Amino acid sequence: MTETAKVDGRLVALHWPRNATEATMAVDTTKLLEATAEIEDSAGVTHRIEVLVGWDADYLVGKDVVTSSTDNGVVLSEK
Known part of the structure; x- marks a missing residue:
């Protein structure tokens, strides 16, 4: 696994931090949240990257x- 900012590929997994998974509807859903994405590129290499997502x-x-x-x-x- 490598860590890089620019990756193009298929999202294999999205890992939410514990505090995000315990969120209630009181959370502001208009803001981007931090998560860890596992993305497999065209060469078959899986990249684990800290990202911001909805x-x-x-x-x-x-x-x-x-x-x-x-x-x-x-x-x-999404591509």
Whole structure:
């Protein structure tokens, strides 16, 4: 596994921190949350990256995604 900011591939897993999994509806769902993404690139290498995603990003698992660097961190989005 390698860690890099720019990755293009299939999202294998999305790991939420414990405090995010225990969140209630009192959480601001408009803000991006921190998670750890495991992305497999076209060469078959799995990258584990700390990313920012929406609260409903679990639907991205198994889909093609891309990461991009912003001033706030690395954002994960659907390709």
